[in-house]
Amino acid sequence: MNAKDFVEIDGSYLEGGGQALRNALSLSCILGKPVRVVKIRANRPNPGLSIQNMHGLDLLRDITNADVVGNVLCSTRVEFTPHTILDNTYRVETCTAASITLIYQMALPVLLFAGHSSRLIVTGGTNVAFAPPVEYMQQVLLPNLKHFGAGFDLKVQNYGFYPRGRGNCQLDVQPVAKLNAGQFIDFGRINLISGVAFCAGCLPINIAIDMKKTAQREIHRLWPEQECTIETVKHSRERAQDNGAGITITANTTAGVVLGASALGKKRIDGYVLGSKASCQLTEFIRKEICVDDYMQDQLIIYMALAVGRSRMRTGRLTKHTRTAIHVAEKLTGVKFDVAAEPGGQTLVTCEGLGQLNKML
Template sequence: MSKGLIEIDGSLLEGGGQILRIALTISAIKKIPIRVVKIRAGRGKPGLMEQHLKGIELVRDMCDAKLNGAQLGSTEIEFWPNKIRGGTYTSKIKTAGSITLLLQVAVPVALFADSAVLLNLTGGTNTEMAPQVDYYTEVFRPNMEKFGATFDFELKKRGYFPKGGGEVKVTIDPVPHLNPVTLTDRGKITDIYGWSYTSGSVPIRLAYLLAENAERLLKEYGHVAIQKYKEDPKVGFDNSSGIILVAETDNHCVLGSSGLFRKNAKVEEIGEEAAKKLIDTFKEGGCVDEHTQDQIVILMALAKGESKVRIGSVTLHTKTAIFVIELLLPQVKFEIISEGTTNIIKCRGCGT
């Protein structure tokens, strides 16, 4: 192993792209040189795919890093970060690779730049195997704001599988530090709302069908208001259909789920599946849902003070995030306390 590099085994735990994303984020913010080996070894096609490569290159540009081994199919990279600089950065995924996954790695890094960061990103906005970009803005962003940070978001075009081609602009102002949070009492659900959409040649009646099946299951938990619409052809020109659901509580918790139409699936199943995922979150009693919990631990680790967050079941992605963070930041330790159907994650952040 090269001198001064911390080596991370990408085959462990989740065994996919998340290990790489978490490692790059912490490496860039804390200026820790890393070597990641066995990248995506747990996947059917190991190594870097287009979206992973673009994520690495984006963070490289943001912190003027020295980078070795970053090419399609590579299973090993070395990354030496420097100072994170503000400015405008562009990343174009040629496939429908997820823009949301680019945001997951780049937004926390941008929070610690020396001036504002503008990201121009191209790729998939609403795709399988990643949260839809609407989830990132409507569910993750409110949770991020509890730590004292946010971002501005402009959707220019949507990109669906398999073509991609979506375009977004994201502006992030740096913060002096992240604030610790205590989210241990979810409270009562007060609002359930969302968006059900179609685009291209998909008829709008399918948006109504998606919403109706979600509303049918969710109505026992309170008033449900789901907007049904067909995307403007200038914004969403390819064929797609999906749904994003959000729930808020009287203690300001924000939870969510989503569904995306896929080949050979019945339209009514998509709305039902999204509703059931949200209901499962309700029943577990956590203050964040499964897709926010693994991202929020990054913010907890970087916050100035002790954070406590109640979650439901600890996902493999969360275990993976904690593993990578503790490996790179030995001064940061997480504690998970089981309480019935929930768990409380505790962490005293490093305050950077």
């Protein structure tokens, strides 16, 4: 293929991690456009394709029967030429704690444009650093995607943590004829705050209880009458073989807004610290009355770019991940995102979508 046939994406742009690669490959599959990604993960301590990137890349290769050059570990340059999106049952065995949710993040928008339903079974890490926990995908991403007329079903068979992983999840995706424009501009009022605090392995249930009590204390300090229901869970050995702990909290409003925040235990696990971290993040989102939290904004960009009509998102200050996602989406789709600062630290992001239709239906 001629070099000029590829859309070239600079992987060192802004965030300089895996965001540019993930979004570029997903859009390449959906649009049928060959893409070349250079300087992959240039701003990371170990540049180039990570094991997680490799699995995601190979998965999209299988889904679209793509021609790929450069899909080797630590490669800083990849050329990807997709063909037809194939619905099927796909399996990914990472044999590490590679993030299951980031692999799903690459494949989900692609499978929405398949001809029939698909299933994606992945083993790896369900709750690992620098990636959305599986609970966030279930409790925050899913309701946000429903604004676009899309959805999924995600089942967790086993939980997996760093360093061994060994989690197992099943994602079922029904295709859509098109994505509707998403509207995330009216905050409404908070009607429920809920969440789950978990621990696993040798860690005692008291850690989960400490997370719950601290998070509830912070919520009730600011809003004494607010309902805040946080479940505490000690995962059984059958569902989680290694040590792990974390908390995910969500806030639901009367206008359909769903915000989320989470914290993950690492080597030294303090339930009070984790509960405080997650609740302070969430309360900051609520106080600003944003409609899309800091961790969701970058994930919605690809859907806004592909949707039929004008999508609007009221969020906080844009993260580097989000600005990178916008850059990649604009370059591959040709759409334009309008970003306007608003009083109170809010940011309004608007995009007239490409209006991509599912050619497989």
